Amino acid sequence: MKRNNNTLYAILGILTKGSQSGYDIRKQFNESLRYFWSESYGQIYPMLKEIVRHGYAEPLDANDPRKKIIYQLTAKGQAAFLSWLTEPVSPMNYRDELLLRISFATPHEDQIILSLLEREISELEFSLTSLQSQEHNLREKYQQEHYPTWFLTLRYGVVSTEARIEWCKEALHSLEARKGNLHDPF
Amino acid sequence: MKRNNNTLYAILGILTKGSQSGYDIRKQFNESLRYFWSESYGQIYPMLKEIVRHGYAEPLDANDPRKKIIYQLTAKGQAAFLSWLTEPVSPMNYRDELLLRISFATPHEDQIILSLLEREISELEFSLTSLQSQEHNLREKYQQEHYPTWFLTLRYGVVSTEARIEWCKEALHSLEARKGNLHDPF
DNA sequence: CGTTCCATGTAAAACGTTACATGATTCT
DNA sequence: AGAATCATGTAACGTTTTACATGGAACG
Numbered sequence: 001m002k003r004n005n006n007t008l009y010a011i012l013g014i015l016t017k018g019s020q021s022g023y024d025i026r027k028q029f030n031e032s033l034r035y036f037w038s039e040s041y042g043q044i045y046p047m048l049k050e051i052v053r054h055g056y057a058e059p060l061d062a063n064d065p066r067k068k069i070i071y072q073l074t075a076k077g078q079a080a081f082l083s084w085l086t087e088p089v090s091p092m093n094y095r096d097e098l099l100l101r102i103s104f105a106t107p108h109e110d111q112i113i114l115s116l117l118e119r120e121i122s123e124l125e126f127s128l129t130s131l132q133s134q135e136h137n138l139r140e141k142y143q144q145e146h147y148p149t150w151f152l153t154l155r156y157g158v159v160s161t162e163a164r165i166e167w168c169k170e171a172l173h174s175l176e177a178r179k180g181n182l183h184d185p186f
Numbered sequence: 187m188k189r190n191n192n193t194l195y196a197i198l199g200i201l202t203k204g205s206q207s208g209y210d211i212r213k214q215f216n217e218s219l220r221y222f223w224s225e226s227y228g229q230i231y232p233m234l235k236e237i238v239r240h241g242y243a244e245p246l247d248a249n250d251p252r253k254k255i256i257y258q259l260t261a262k263g264q265a266a267f268l269s270w271l272t273e274p275v276s277p278m279n280y281r282d283e284l285l286l287r288i289s290f291a292t293p294h295e296d297q298i299i300l301s302l303l304e305r306e307i308s309e310l311e312f313s314l315t316s317l318q319s320q321e322h323n324l325r326e327k328y329q330q331e332h333y334p335t336w337f338l339t340l341r342y343g344v345v346s347t348e349a350r351i352e353w354c355k356e357a358l359h360s361l362e363a364r365k366g367n368l369h370d371p372f
Numbered sequence: 373c374g375t376t377c378c379a380t381g382t383a384a385a386a387c388g389t390t391a392c393a394t395g396a397t398t399c400t
Numbered sequence: 401a402g403a404a405t406c407a408t409g410t411a412a413c414g415t416t417t418t419a420c421a422t423g424g425a426a427c428g
Contacts (some may be wrong), residue, residue: 013290104199162351
């Protein structure tokens with residue numbers, strides 16, 4: 001009855017970038033990956049045990065004063081990762097609370113939706129600023145060289161955020177256009 | 187320790203559109219709402235019991251030959267729905283398997299990523315065609331009148347799908363540009 | 373008469389977050 | 401010394417899907 005097991009592969013993927021501890025892995029999810037993936041401690045530590053049990057990684061000899069445990073991918077783990085990478089991506093189940101609310105709203109709730117959209121725009125613009133500056137920094141760093149593959153994910157952050165902002169504004173305008181104009185058919 | 191309880195409000199939201207059964211509700215999730223929300227039977231039927239227990243809805247007198255149970259929203263349920271609608275939307279936790287894979291890939295896996303992107307584009311284009319035709323039909327139907335609020339969610343489907351297709355193509359091109367050109371720094 | 377759809381529901385498993393417990397190290 | 405961060409882990413709870421069970425009605 002196993003489902004996708006994305007947590008497993010997400011962790012293996014991180015380990016392909018270098019041996020590290022559960023704590024480090026968590027940080028990656030919370031930093032560079034947070035725009036499109038995250039995992040909590042409650043998932044990571046038990047999964048690391050599983051990973052070792054399956055022989056996908058091994059704990060390096062621990063003589064760390066803080067009892068830090070560094071995990072290193074095995075050949076078997078590398079192979080499992082690569083095989084996952086090749087599989088077709090499973091259909092994403094996207095859930096969007098803002099859209100859900102809008103889909104239920106009638107013209108009587110226009111004011112409420114207007115507020116939600118305004119708040120959304122301001123959050124998206126804040127986030128876009130940061131994404132754009134990261135993009136700018138990377139462009140400077142790599143100049144005429146080829147960008148690393150993950151640069152594409154940053155680009156996605158930028159373009160999808162821009163698109164959502166545009167849509168929010170369009171929505172805002174179309175709701176404002178019918179203000180005071182409520183001989184509504186609902 | 188209760189979390190968001192979106193399932194509850196999603197069902198109440200559907201019930202504001204008219205009294206209906208669990209089966210009908212499921213159909214809504216699987217049809218008009220499926221692009222941004224879904225719930226399974228395992229969530230819906232137990233939640234309907236909860237909803238009745240809290241007095242948010244009542245089962246209408248059941249004399250249906252198929253034992254169909256129609257639920258009708260109460261004033262209390264209507265109020266709960268409206269109060270949810272007004273709350274700020276909780277931060278969405280977005281998970282994107284395609285981006286996750288791309289973020290892990292090195293230039294050695296370019297071929298794999300290329301295939302994933304091609305498949306993604308073809309799926310998105312298929313889905314876009316359907317969204318655009320729905321949009322077209324609605325524009326015809328409403329002509330110069332104001333569109334229903336949920337038309338905005340359809341628009342979002344169109345614009346976000348278009349944006350993702352554009353990004354996929356951009357990504358495809360930038361990966362193709364470095365083909366055969368692998369003196370890679372990784 | 374068989375297939376498809378209507379209709380309700382439950383149990384088990386899988387997935388995921390939050391809160392807590394514990395203690396060392398580093399920084400100010 | 402006190403605060404922040406590093407570091408591992410578990411228990412409880414919450415969320416969601418999947419598989420199964422059951423049976424009636426509609427359609428060809």
